[in-house]
Amino acid sequence: MTRKIITSKVLTGLLLTSGLALAGCATKPKELPPQPTGATGTTTTNPPPVSQPMGPVPGSRADFMASVLGDTILFDTDRYNIDSEDQGILQSQAQWLARYPAARITIEGHCDERGTRDYNLALGERRANAAKNYLVSLGIDASRITTVSYGKERPIALGSDEASWAKNRRAVTITLQ
Amino acid sequence: MKPAFAAYLTTLALVALAAPLAAQQASKPAPAAAASAAVPASAAAAPADEGLTGSVTDDSDWQDLGIAIPTFPTNEMLPTAADGGNTEALGRNLARVIYGDLKNNGLFKPVGPDALPAIGYGEVTAPAFPNWRARSAEMLVQGFVKGGADGRLTVGCYLYDVALGTELARQGYVVKPEEWRRAAHKCADMVYARLSGESPFFDSKIAYIAETGPKGNRRKQLAIMDSDGANHRFITNGQATALTPRYSPDYAKIAYLSFLNGTPRIYVYDIGTGRQTLVTEGKGPTFAPRWSPDGKFILYSMAIAGNTDIYRVPATGGASVKLTDSPGIDVGGSYSPDGSKIVFESDRSGSQQVYVMNADGTNQKRITFFGGRSATPEWSPRGDQIAFTHIAGNLRIAVMNPSGGEMRYLTDSWQDEAPTWSPNGRIVQFFRTAKTSGKTSIWQVDLTGRNERKLNTPVDASDPAWGPVLP
Numbered sequence: 080m081t082r083k084i085i086t087s088k089v090l091t092g093l094l095l096t097s098g099l100a101l102a103g104c105a106t107k108p109k110e111l112p113p114q115p116t117g118a119t120g121t122t123t124t125n126p127p128p129v130s131q132p133m134g135p136v137p138g139s140r141a142d143f144m145a146s147v148l149g150d151t152i153l154f155d156t157d158r159y160n161i162d163s164e165d166q167g168i169l170q171s172q173a174q175w176l177a178r179y180p181a182a183r184i185t186i187e188g189h190c191d192e193r194g195t196r197d198y199n200l201a202l203g204e205r206r207a208n209a210a211k212n213y214l215v216s217l218g219i220d221a222s223r224i225t226t227v228s229y230g231k232e233r234p235i236a237l238g239s240d241e242a243s244w245a246k247n248r249r250a251v252t253i254t255l256q
Numbered sequence: 257m258k259p260a261f262a263a264y265l266t267t268l269a270l271v272a273l274a275a276p277l278a279a280q281q282a283s284k285p286a287p288a289a290a291a292s293a294a295v296p297a298s299a300a301a302a303p304a305d306e307g308l309t310g311s312v313t314d315d316s317d318w319q320d321l322g323i324a325i326p327t328f329p330t331n332e333m334l335p336t337a338a339d340g341g342n343t344e345a346l347g348r349n350l351a352r353v354i355y356g357d358l359k360n361n362g363l364f365k366p367v368g369p370d371a372l373p374a375i376g377y378g379e380v381t382a383p384a385f386p387n388w389r390a391r392s393a394e395m396l397v398q399g400f401v402k403g404g405a406d407g408r409l410t411v412g413c414y415l416y417d418v419a420l421g422t423e424l425a426r427q428g429y430v431v432k433p434e435e436w437r438r439a440a441h442k443c444a445d446m447v448y449a450r451l452s453g454e455s456p457f458f459d460s461k462i463a464y465i466a467e468t469g470p471k472g473n474r475r476k477q478l479a480i481m482d483s484d485g486a487n488h489r490f491i492t493n494g495q496a497t498a499l500t501p502r503y504s505p506d507y508a509k510i511a512y513l514s515f516l517n518g519t520p521r522i523y524v525y526d527i528g529t530g531r532q533t534l535v536t537e538g539k540g541p542t543f544a545p546r547w548s549p550d551g552k553f554i555l556y557s558m559a560i561a562g563n564t565d566i567y568r569v570p571a572t573g574g575a576s577v578k579l580t581d582s583p584g585i586d587v588g589g590s591y592s593p594d595g596s597k598i599v600f601e602s603d604r605s606g607s608q609q610v611y612v613m614n615a616d617g618t619n620q621k622r623i624t625f626f627g628g629r630s631a632t633p634e635w636s637p638r639g640d641q642i643a644f645t646h647i648a649g650n651l652r653i654a655v656m657n658p659s660g661g662e663m664r665y666l667t668d669s670w671q672d673e674a675p676t677w678s679p680n681g682r683i684v685q686f687f688r689t690a691k692t693s694g695k696t697s698i699w700q701v702d703l704t705g706r707n708e709r710k711l712n713t714p715v716d717a718s719d720p721a722w723g724p725v726l727p
Binding site: 157159192193194195196197198200201202204205207208209211212226227228230232233234235237238239 | 470471472474476497499500513518519520541543544557559561562563564585587588601603607608631632645647651671673674689691692694719
């Protein structure tokens, strides 16, 4: 079982915990990551004030990245299920999308290199749609979300090892400006 | 047939060669005029015996048949636009191409023109058999090249059994200078077919994806080449990622996947006009294009709301027919040679496995029960085998019969995938990915699994798709 890594900004334990609580109906036997302990994720809890000149522009991609648990969720080999950790991340994205109703996103689905080309294109599409469907289940209008699969064509980790493959089996949310 | 393609075809014409007998002037091999072309030259030759061997079986060790291929002499050294600049130099290049074809398939042990004495023009039809016996040649391929007034070239090709001292086959070809290699491939095909009992395959082309750049940012271009890697040409410029090409059976079009407008869609590229069209206007992403053997239909896979199914659409456009309807990923698809069945891949059982269905989508049945995953099935043009990618840790190329029995691995490397068949169903090409670097290359292996070799491509290469033998 692969430990998941939240690749972008990590919010506080408080927000993560609330996300997990909302995700209480996770059904998969997947091992949960350890709870964040203390100062591992050192980010601010302050939502960016609307008019603060130094912060990211509200509704911008930078604002999105500063506001959510992560832009990326990860998958096990050949899987596309949204586990409880994914749910926490997607819930934080849904909260941001609820705050900016005009914002639209594309979800990219990706696979690791250890699969065949065509199947990976289909699997990436399935992963992107799994993320999309979860956001829709949280009340986000489906018309705001497009998906695209890159299959195994766009690895983010370049090694040929389990750790790299785990990072590449992902769905990434991209905000459209 | 598309006009542009028809024009292309007529550039290589088979011609009947006159009987090469001592009764005629030995100094003139006397190729006939090209006029009535297009008639297979087999009528002119072909002794009645059944050849040297039976069909080459999968496990045959039959190889190392010594074949001498001296330079093809010319009756008159004339300038030509073909490689070499004149007909004399071209004669050597022709013999080299034939040598290259025959040495690369594991059946023969040819000796090429660079290791043999030159022969006189008159010897082409009157071989010095004792000399070739002294060199331990068992077979002898001789030929000639002549320049024509219109710039076209006439190439004659003769196959002799040295021990028997008899002619086994002959053909003649009239080609434009820029297509001189096709005459050599046709000659190699004649030799291969006559000696092996198999169908020819050298005069054919391959579409593939040319890859450059670092692993994290690969540029992937559609490209084509002859079966021996010559006449390489890029079709797309690489700005949009291109994947999984498939030649139409008449070589007039290539169906392939492009991220041209941001999402993966199948386009049908017309080689004659350079125009391309979407295979379907449907909303979902489309991938894994495959032609029917008669070229009338294209199979494609389309994802809708994350669920991928296989569809069939007329190659000329029109309404699509959905062939699969499982909640899993159904993808790929390869027709049996008679067009009656389709082998495809599905993960409806929980992992990628290979299924066969009727061409209308009925009677879908799983055929792979090997453990691991089985993917990218491709039906042999002979109909007797299905090549596929077996995934169990590493990815390997394997073959099985159409019922899923007699599974055999052909390769054993870290990552080999996406088999495509030679036109005669004797050789499988695939691409190999190197661990860590992600570099790709096209390889081929015969059905014994022993004769494996890498194709020389200008840059890294993947997704080979071998087309049929040119008419």
